[in-house]
Amino acid sequence: MYDFSADSADCVRSVEAGLSDVLTGARLSGPGPAAERLVEAMRHGSLEGGKRLRPLLVRQAAAIFSVSREAALPAGLAVEMIHCYSLIHDDLPAMDDDALRRGRPTVHKAFDEATAILAGDALLTQAFAILADPRCHPDPDVRVALVAELAAGSGAGGMVGGQMRDIEGEEGSFSETDIATMQAMKTGALIRAAVRMGAMLGGADPRALSALTAYAEAAGRAFQLADDILDVTATQEAMGKATGKDAGAGKQTLVSRLGLDEARKNLDAIVADAISALRTFGPRADGLRATARYFAARKR
Numbered sequence: 001m002y003d004f005s006a007d008s009a010d011c012v013r014s015v016e017a018g019l020s021d022v023l024t025g026a027r028l029s030g031p032g033p034a035a036e037r038l039v040e041a042m043r044h045g046s047l048e049g050g051k052r053l054r055p056l057l058v059r060q061a062a063a064i065f066s067v068s069r070e071a072a073l074p075a076g077l078a079v080e081m082i083h084c085y086s087l088i089h090d091d092l093p094a095m096d097d098d099a100l101r102r103g104r105p106t107v108h109k110a111f112d113e114a115t116a117i118l119a120g121d122a123l124l125t126q127a128f129a130i131l132a133d134p135r136c137h138p139d140p141d142v143r144v145a146l147v148a149e150l151a152a153g154s155g156a157g158g159m160v161g162g163q164m165r166d167i168e169g170e171e172g173s174f175s176e177t178d179i180a181t182m183q184a185m186k187t188g189a190l191i192r193a194a195v196r197m198g199a200m201l202g203g204a205d206p207r208a209l210s211a212l213t214a215y216a217e218a219a220g221r222a223f224q225l226a227d228d229i230l231d232v233t234a235t236q237e238a239m240g241k242a243t244g245k246d247a248g249a250g251k252q253t254l255v256s257r258l259g260l261d262e263a264r265k266n267l268d269a270i271v272a273d274a275i276s277a278l279r280t281f282g283p284r285a286d287g288l289r290a291t292a293r294y295f296a297a298r299k300r
């Protein structure tokens, strides 16, 4: 029987240890030594407190193809580094201007703005170094595919492009379709990449990859809708970050459009869609099923 609590706790521990191993001066240095302050800021922005959901998705998708947790970890670390970089940059004064993240001061508060920008840049860059390393996967073709997948999920047609659309949306002229597109890019694209990268580690065939992509797109929608609901219903203490920000910033979300009750109903339907995309996989996909349910039920 699949145990979500045990799997996610184990994933938190291994991601924490894996990031801590990689984010040292010795491992990060290139032609020159990595600056100590930069390494400290990278560690501050990525260690402790994250739920590590994206590496969990990588391992759960990989598990369908019998890839071990250990073998799925480097790709998971790469996705998590992109995620942590996006949070560091999103918290900057030029973006959301937040002082609290994961219950601690944001990187620009603990260090300074320039250091926070550079720490994000360096995490972004390091993510691709991890994927290029043969320890990530023995087959260079798979490594190249992983690089392309993560770039697509995190770049202008994915997360960064979604953030740009979100900023444009603060002007207030978004339709529901515009909101859905923005969210699919800003939050969904990295979740989609995480699932697909897990599948690629296991050599998924095109049919399996397409079913898992359908799962990931629905799971991403569920994650974001739950986040929008929590922004309205949860406290700062529970979330470890400021809440109530969407309305304050005039942000366009499906909760502001539909109201809480309708949004909750939509959430249940989206989770059902995600789970039904996994019907061909049997019990090996129980991890992904549990995570889709968790996305909707989470309290932080």
Ligand code: GRG
Residues within 6 Å of the ligand: 049, 050, 051, 052, 053, 083, 085, 086, 087, 089, 090, 095, 102, 159, 160, 163, 186, 187, 227, 300
């Ligand atoms: C600034 C380059 C750039 C991109 C910004 C993803 C993103 C795009 C910004 C992060 C801010 C935000 C509210 C995004 C929505 C996605 C979201 C709720 C992220 C938080 O993810 P969790 O809940 O966080 O997985 P932890 O702390 O558990 O890792």
